[in-house]
Amino acid sequence: MNRLFAVPFAIAGAMAIGHGAALAETTVKWLHIEAVPANQAAWEQLARDYEAQNPDVTIEMQFLENEAFKAKLTTILQSDDRPDIFYSWGGGVFEAQVEAGVLRDIDDIMQDGWADTLSPAAVNAFTYDGKIYGAPMLVSQVGFWYNKELFAQAGVNAEDIQTWDDLLTAVQTIKDAGITPIAAGGADKWPLHFYWTHLAIRLGGKAGFEAAVGGEGFNGETFVKAGELFNQLNALEPYQRGYLANTYPEAAGYFGDGNAAMHFMGNWDYNVQRSNSVSKEGIPDDNLGWFPFPSVEGGVGEPTDTLGGINGWIFSKDASDEAVEFMRFFTNQENQRMMGREGFFIPVAKGAADEMQNPFFRQVSENISASNYHQIFYDQMLGPDVGRVVNDISADLAAGVITPEEAAEAVHEAWEFEN
């Protein structure tokens, strides 16, 4: 413990000498979106530990629900009451924030040994224009969580689901058995955008996405086809009744209560399906399974390509050095190890994932390591505007109100409007 604290202490000490004012009581405002109680408690504990080590720093934790956070962030960042530290998914939203000048870069502190402790890909996700702005914390992958008991009841074997057609067959079989095949939080839209996006990844691969953002745009064959394939699934009406009015947390609870056979979601759903289930226990480990998004015939994407996120913490423009130092402590290797061990998420500090007990997270961690192309969520990657349009058209496709051509055209139009 002491050894790990030594570095931040030395720096804090050096800065205290440099600026006498830094010795005064500093309050670090930390805005997070963590809704799982166990994780929250652990974070709170770390904050209190840090305060005990640094008596002149007070860590103030503020919580906003995921969707509320995204909606309010712009306003919050420009108010005088802005947090020092807040959550980020990287990508275009983060880049827009850098360009707007509302962020503080932490390049000097990162270069001072901090970046070396983290996976380079993760650091890269929060680097813009050669400067590091954020402290990455976790990686994630999107895939199919499934309920083994319900699969057995319907006579479906998860190992058999290798292609998109296999998935469609499985969905039909499960539906015929009188079980809701898939839970979906359609009201939030982004849970549905995973389908369209992941299909595009399988169809076009890395080259497809790069060509699209490189100038070709989003009305090409790849993206139209993604909509068509997505509609094949939608045509089976695979989701729970009323899914378009259900938010993600509701859908997670629905799956966690054992009401649906599958939930297409990130690995974080392991914890959320628990905390949002009626019993707070969710589906027990031995009954829970996970398989990656199936491959698509004729697609040029590799089956090992992954969709997910690299999430972390970024700092508002006047954030204090204390805030950065606290994050350095919070995401240090020891704490990252602990978070991996406790199964909160898949940590990005080097070697921190080794101690993960959670077999699902271990698997996901291996998938991401093996992946040559880890696509960050479109709705974050493409920036606040285009990203939301992708969410919109995904919900519209599921609701059956637009054609795959119109969907691709809408994304293309928004993208052109931005560029």
Add this chain to the structure above:
Amino acid sequence: MTTSVVTGPERQTTGRSWSLPSSLHHINRHGRLTTMVLFLPPALLLFTIFVVIPIGEAGFLGFFKWNGYGEVTDFVGTRNYEFLAGQRVFKSALFNTGLVILVSILVQLPLALGMAMFLAQRIRGSYFFRTIFFLPFILAEVATGLIWRFIYDGEFGLVSAIWGVFGAEAPFVLAERGLAMYAIMAVVVWKYFGFHMMIYIAGLQNIPRDLIDAAKVDGATRWQVTRYVTLPLLKPTIMISVFFAVLGSLQLFDLVMPLTGGGPSNSSHTIVTYLYQFGIVRLRIGFGSAVGVVLFFICLVFALLYRRNLFKQA
């Protein structure tokens, strides 16, 4: 502030002893000028800061592409408006807002009027029911939305329980594109009719009792009394109530957000939720401002026409 308010009336009465120029003295008859000088600036200042300047700013920003951060530099001309005009969701938002106005006027207000006529009578329990019907209006909009979201739930909600009595599977009204907006309008009517009812009750109580008695003495039936005495005398009140209902409908936002947030798949947006979701959430403040300008003109045109044509008659 307090002292000026207190001294105001005193100055009015002693106004003549002031050494005002004679021309102003003339204008200041009955202390009018004093009142104006004292009371106009604060109101004018607030109005300028919170109404005129923001409207001007929105008008300005509507011609720019601006994400809400930093300098406003990217002039795009009328592109925001062109984009708006071509947007399917905006058209449906306009349509929905129009629908809310219609339902407010054609369903909510008659309902409120009927209830008011009934409850304005001194009958047993009328105070009790006035309170009951007024209660939804007191409830915060967001709380109302969340409560109704639960009521509408097809699995656990009240609606599903009612359906269950008949052994049927309840629809998820908020998940159906064709139903969600109507479900929202039902909540709007439920929430605001009590408010209009109260306005009408107040109006009804202002109608002199002897006029109605006189009509009855002349042999008017109950319907005739309503039609030829009560309603004409209530007209100014009705005009006010329609005015509130329409402007309220144009601004409908906080009830829709918790209920559907404009969904499913953007089918239940009003103009304001559209502005919020497509302007603010997407960091397109310039575009959002353009929507705001359109909304402003709709409100302005309505207010002007309404004043000119209807208040005058009333």
